[in-house]
Amino acid sequence: MLIAKPPDIPSSEITSRDAYFRYLNRRRFLKGAAAVGAAAMGADRLARLVSPRTTVHADPTKLQTVYSPLTTTGEQLTTFDDITHYNNFYEFGVDKSDPAKNAGGLPTRPWTVKVEGKVAKPLTFSIDDLLKLHPLEDRVYRHRCVEAWSMVIPWVGYSLSEFIKQCNPLPSANYVQFLSYYDRHVEKWGGAETSIVWPYSEGLRMDEAMNPLTLLTFGLYGETLPNQDGAPVRIVLPWKYGFKSAKSIVTVRFIDKQPPTTWNEQAPNEYGFYSNVNPDVDHPRWSQKTERRIGLPFYAQRRTTLMFNGYTDQVASMYTGMNLRKYF
Amino acid sequence: MKRSILILLKTLVWLACLAPAVWLVWGAVTNDLGPDPTADIAFTTGRTTLRLLAITLAITPLRRLSPHLNWLIKFRRLLGLFAFFYATLHMLTYVALYSGFSVPAMIGDVAKRRFITMGVAAYLLLLPLALTSTTWAIRKLGGKNWNRLHKLIYLAAICGVIHYWWQVKTGVITPITITAIIAALLLARPLLSWMQRRRKARAAVAA
Numbered sequence: 001m002l003i004a005k006p007p008d009i010p011s012s013e014i015t016s017r018d019a020y021f022r023y024l025n026r027r028r029f030l031k032g033a034a035a036v037g038a039a040a041m042g043a044d045r046l047a048r049l050v051s052p053r054t055t056v057h058a059d060p061t062k063l064q065t066v067y068s069p070l071t072t073t074g075e076q077l078t079t080f081d082d083i084t085h086y087n088n089f090y091e092f093g094v095d096k097s098d099p100a101k102n103a104g105g106l107p108t109r110p111w112t113v114k115v116e117g118k119v120a121k122p123l124t125f126s127i128d129d130l131l132k133l134h135p136l137e138d139r140v141y142r143h144r145c146v147e148a149w150s151m152v153i154p155w156v157g158y159s160l161s162e163f164i165k166q167c168n169p170l171p172s173a174n175y176v177q178f179l180s181y182y183d184r185h186v187e188k189w190g191g192a193e194t195s196i197v198w199p200y201s202e203g204l205r206m207d208e209a210m211n212p213l214t215l216l217t218f219g220l221y222g223e224t225l226p227n228q229d230g231a232p233v234r235i236v237l238p239w240k241y242g243f244k245s246a247k248s249i250v251t252v253r254f255i256d257k258q259p260p261t262t263w264n265e266q267a268p269n270e271y272g273f274y275s276n277v278n279p280d281v282d283h284p285r286w287s288q289k290t291e292r293r294i295g296l297p298f299y300a301q302r303r304t305t306l307m308f309n310g311y312t313d314q315v316a317s318m319y320t321g322m323n324l325r326k327y328f
Numbered sequence: 329m330k331r332s333i334l335i336l337l338k339t340l341v342w343l344a345c346l347a348p349a350v351w352l353v354w355g356a357v358t359n360d361l362g363p364d365p366t367a368d369i370a371f372t373t374g375r376t377t378l379r380l381l382a383i384t385l386a387i388t389p390l391r392r393l394s395p396h397l398n399w400l401i402k403f404r405r406l407l408g409l410f411a412f413f414y415a416t417l418h419m420l421t422y423v424a425l426y427s428g429f430s431v432p433a434m435i436g437d438v439a440k441r442r443f444i445t446m447g448v449a450a451y452l453l454l455l456p457l458a459l460t461s462t463t464w465a466i467r468k469l470g471g472k473n474w475n476r477l478h479k480l481i482y483l484a485a486i487c488g489v490i491h492y493w494w495q496v497k498t499g500v501i502t503p504i505t506i507t508a509i510i511a512a513l514l515l516a517r518p519l520l521s522w523m524q525r526r527r528k529a530r531a532a533v534a535a
Contacts, residue, residue: 086363094500096363149364194499267498285441285495286426287433298356298365298425 060223063156068137070212072238075142078151080221082295087228088145089247090194091180091187098189099228105186106248108232117254120168127232131218133166134158138222139215144277144309146241150291155236156219161210169206173254177203178235178246196262202235202246203259203273213238213314239311241275272328276319277309281328329399341403345410348376349417366425373418378492378506380411381485382513389516392524405461408481412458415451422447443494450487453480485510
């Protein structure tokens, strides 16, 4: 497939609707470029040399969505291009541009999610079961990475609570653990470039998992998730640092104790189990008071980080009485 | 070496050394530094500093390998100064784009964050080397003192590598390549000295 970059509009001029339109235009442009065929080959190579861009979004499917009152308004959306080419998905390489290049081998269909642990009965859901379980909603969320950069992403999914209700967890299920897909042949970069023990594991307290903001996510910009963004199904937690939002989930395990989580195991002093966005608690290596918004020019990136990433009204009550410096 | 060839080579080295900076300026002007331009500027300038330090450190061992490579000395000052140039850009990126020129923020960072402390240490070690890089300074100091002072580059390179390791996440091992290269170049010095001594001793026995 031929890849080309559309003419750049200054990001300051992009409103959310324009951004989406630009993306649609891009898709049309790709089809047009494919028709031009061999003649364009040279130009494409040159374009790649100047600005290497690859995409792993081989078979996007449009998703039927409905409006959600939980969507974030008043933010300029990050472009589809940036959301799909600036990823932390270490199984596919540690560089932000690696997942877009390397995630092509992720076998997203058929796909099953196993439910186990403290449940009435272990279950298995296919990706099609999950897509039909509840109407899919458009949810724009701010996304704040622990590395102090941020995006605004139009996700597609429904509240994880809808799924958990179908799992019949036992009263002893105090926590939920998510395990990501791992195959060292498909994801050889994870072993070669890091000393992390795979698969990726993340977890939530049950009340956090049941919070309406917690999104079981299947798409972005109205289409199925590109592989590098955690296809075919992932979690999105807008009030926590991005690494809490596990990608490409294959197992959901209900447990009584706090589960071990990947980054917390790697460096417990740097990545807490809760990892709520909190401008008052610095990462040992940098301040969390400000963040860099992705896609803006270098002089316009800095902005103030908000408590709970601006979702205080929806989530703060879950942490009343907790020392958020201790439980960071 | 012929003067014309030297001029040609120096021009090429200048162009090669300037390329990363030109790339950044071009990217900044056309707003094409990728999704996170601030991080891109910081990473590019830091990586180039370490690479140029490694190349500078390679000159002496290479010259010791063969007398035919003696001419490489003519490039050492240039390369070292370019390493300092990128270290300065790296430092300015931190001052302007990360701390926002806030002095309290910078003091806090240097005190609290060991990777920043180490980065500042590496820069402060390079500073006297850049300041004494002129022919006038070499004469003023005398060759012996100047050589002794400029051994600080070893320490600066080590601090730079530690700064890199402390900056990346635990579990990320990308700094391994530059670490191996710099370690090899530093270890090559005592190793080559030892080999030279042995060769001399053998020659003495043979005589």
